[in-house]
Amino acid sequence: MLPPSTRRSLPMALLRAREVIMAHFRPMLARHDITEQQWRVLRVLAETGPLEATELANRASILPPSLTRIIKAMEEREFITRNKVKDDGRRALLAISPAGLALIEELSPERVAIYEAIEKRYGAEEHERLLDMLESLIQSESPIE
Amino acid sequence: MLPPSTRRSLPMALLRAREVIMAHFRPMLARHDITEQQWRVLRVLAETGPLEATELANRASILPPSLTRIIKAMEEREFITRNKVKDDGRRALLAISPAGLALIEELSPERVAIYEAIEKRYGAEEHERLLDMLESLIQSESPIE
């Protein structure tokens, strides 16, 4: 078997695909001066409620060192709050603030419009199928152990 | 239309998929003290021959500022060479060196084995289909203008 060319390798294809998709969201995020990662943190907290850092890092696919910095920045801008957990001095519960929720509300319509435009160009069924295949790939490569 | 949850959004799925795949390659790259991006640069140059920086950046999906730093580092380690283009003082041709080619040769077997293992777990047909769908997505989102 030949090694795959850079024009048809899974890592490169995934990278490029993500790039073209994110290009549509970046202007929106830039206008509100938040990064892609900060946006992920906000959305995860809004969806799931308060979380500890480790769980938040997993759900937002952000590494612990990055999350430490992001939490610091977002706490200063008062988009999230942090409350120590009783009985365990290491942990803290991170939660989205009213200002954070307001930001999500504000961006929601534009966000939906962007997703709809992507679905329209690419095809709704294709989109669903792609998501299924990606989830399947992720499953096949991450043993639950 | 509801905004997609973080559990089923295309950007997140692409990010996670790339993560699980790259996890298999990182140990190999780390053993040879090269980064994922440096590895992409080497492979592109080996496949296509000498390129100017802009073209190399496009093919390797690396932004110009990053490529500047990467070239500097790889030139110092003598994995690539750089030759000024006649008649245009701005451009330079970047080429892989014998040492760079040797590194590619050395890693090739392990690289193929990793790809084969992924195909085996995920399914060869699925793998091909996923590549097709990703290419199609990239096409649909990047107008030739």
Next chain:
DNA sequence: CACTTGTAGTTAACATGTGAATTACATCTT
């Protein structure tokens, strides 16, 4: 209780991602 082991977060060091500004050339226009 002292000691070991394990876990949650953080810090450090360096590479890359990202957008904006800048430099160095080329080319076009008049």
Next chain:
DNA sequence: AAGATGTAATTCACATGTTAACTACAAGTG
């Protein structure tokens, strides 16, 4: 030829990715 415009590459500033080391705390073991 001089000035305007365009292009290739670099530099800057800051955020994140990545690995390793480290701190703080918890829980198990003797």
